[in-house]
Amino acid sequence: MTGVRIAGIGLTQFGRHGDVPLARLGVEAARKALADAGIDYRNVGEVFTASALAGPQTGIKVALELGRTGVPVTATESASAGGMVALRHAIWAVRSGRCRTALAIGYEKTTSLEPGGVVPAAVDFWDRFPPQTHYAIEAARWLHDTGCGPDVIAAVAAKSYNQARLNPLAARRNPDPVTVSDVLDSRMVAEPLTKMMCHASVDGAAAVVVTADAAPRSVRVLAIEQTSWPADPHWPLVGPVVGPPAQITLTARQAYAQAGVGPDDIGVVSLHDMCASEEITALIAMGLTDASGVVKMAESGDLASTGRLPTNTDGGCIARGHPIGATGLAQTAEIVSQLRGEAGSRQVSDPKVGIAQAVGGGGSCVVTLLRA
Numbered sequence: 001m002t003g004v005r006i007a008g009i010g011l012t013q014f015g016r017h018g019d020v021p022l023a024r025l026g027v028e029a030a031r032k033a034l035a036d037a038g039i040d041y042r043n044v045g046e047v048f049t050a051s052a053l054a055g056p057q058t059g060i061k062v063a064l065e066l067g068r069t070g071v072p073v074t075a076t077e078s079a080s081a082g083g084m085v086a087l088r089h090a091i092w093a094v095r096s097g098r099c100r101t102a103l104a105i106g107y108e109k110t111t112s113l114e115p116g117g118v119v120p121a122a123v124d125f126w127d128r129f130p131p132q133t134h135y136a137i138e139a140a141r142w143l144h145d146t147g148c149g150p151d152v153i154a155a156v157a158a159k160s161y162n163q164a165r166l167n168p169l170a171a172r173r174n175p176d177p178v179t180v181s182d183v184l185d186s187r188m189v190a191e192p193l194t195k196m197m198c199h200a201s202v203d204g205a206a207a208v209v210v211t212a213d214a215a216p217r218s219v220r221v222l223a224i225e226q227t228s229w230p231a232d233p234h235w236p237l238v239g240p241v242v243g244p245p246a247q248i249t250l251t252a253r254q255a256y257a258q259a260g261v262g263p264d265d266i267g268v269v270s271l272h273d274m275c276a277s278e279e280i281t282a283l284i285a286m287g288l289t290d291a292s293g294v295v296k297m298a299e300s301g302d303l304a305s306t307g308r309l310p311t312n313t314d315g316g317c318i319a320r321g322h323p324i325g326a327t328g329l330a331q332t333a334e335i336v337s338q339l340r341g342e343a344g345s346r347q348v349s350d351p352k353v354g355i356a357q358a359v360g361g362g363g364s365c366v367v368t369l370l371r372a
Contacts, residue, residue, distance in 0.1 A: 016203060042069055088224045
């Protein structure tokens with residue numbers, strides 16, 4: 001990835017945006033990212049957009065509102081991994097020499113969907129097998145295998161809520177610190193997962209500017225790798241759920257090899273946590289810790305921004321919120337902010353390499369490695 005850099009990031013407030021048109025959210029995030037990079041939209045050579053739920057031609061609408069420059073616009077859809085898939089396309093557009101600068105934009109509105117839903121009711125698979133059920137099965141098995149109690153998952157969730165208190169753009173910002181008891185006492189969704197262990201369905205957008213040009217405050221792209229669901233006889237679930245932990249391991253190993261770094265080099269982590277138990281699974285799968293290590297870190301506070309392995313320092317899907325197509329780009333933006341030293345009160349101490357990981361229902365997985 002020699003010479004490819006992220007020069008600008010932009011996010012909207014995550015939460016409820018009522019009657020604000022979806023395209024307007026995408027435009028807002030894109031304009032913020034361009035301003036952050038100090039780049040005029042006329043200098044963007046390609047645009048890649050991501051959404052799981054947007055209507056046809058939304059990507060074109062966003063681009064045309066930014067400017068009628070004739071730039072190629074490609075819309076992508078890969079569920080929760082969609083934003084990072086769009087980023088991969090933008091990075092490779094620059095890496096291949098097709099353009100000097102590319103823009104990735106993700107946007108979504110989920111709060112107008114049916115209560116508790118994350119996709120339209122027309123996709124009836126989710127009515128019969130909502131994603132929380134999948135994560136509950138995985139979490140219950142992990143607790144059984146390790147002999148742990150649900151308080152470990154609750155500790156991870158409480159950390160994410162308390163990190164979100166430091167993020168002015170997060171959807172769930174509790175006025176008081178959140179405790180393990182608060183999480184355990186919230187409504188049960190799918191045992192052992194309570195409501196506070198499950199993600200916030202929100203509206204929002206995020207954008208990232210990728211460039212081959214030298215830019216102030218930019219960070220280097222070391223690697224970005226994407227896989228689809230591999231064969232795994234130990235992962236019998238079917239349909240639009242995420243792939244097995246083995247897929248995360250495969251994707252991370254490919255990214256480490258591409259970047260020439262390893263798990264010990266990682267200073268800050270942003271990963272997909274549709275439920276808090278997924279944070280545990282992903283940290284282990286990416287080789288960043290083992291089962292006993294993640295328990296100790298969850299209980300000691302070492303997963304917070306002041307800890308030994310800062311993870312989801314912006315609150316993650318749990319508390320920052322999960323606007324599906326925008327999530328992967330929001331994760332990337334948090335890593336960029338941390339590597340720049342611009343994360344404010346949630347700033348990690350001098351991180352050099354950051355990792356962002358996204359998975360999407362149906363079996364997409366993307367891992368991105370960035371260096372300050």
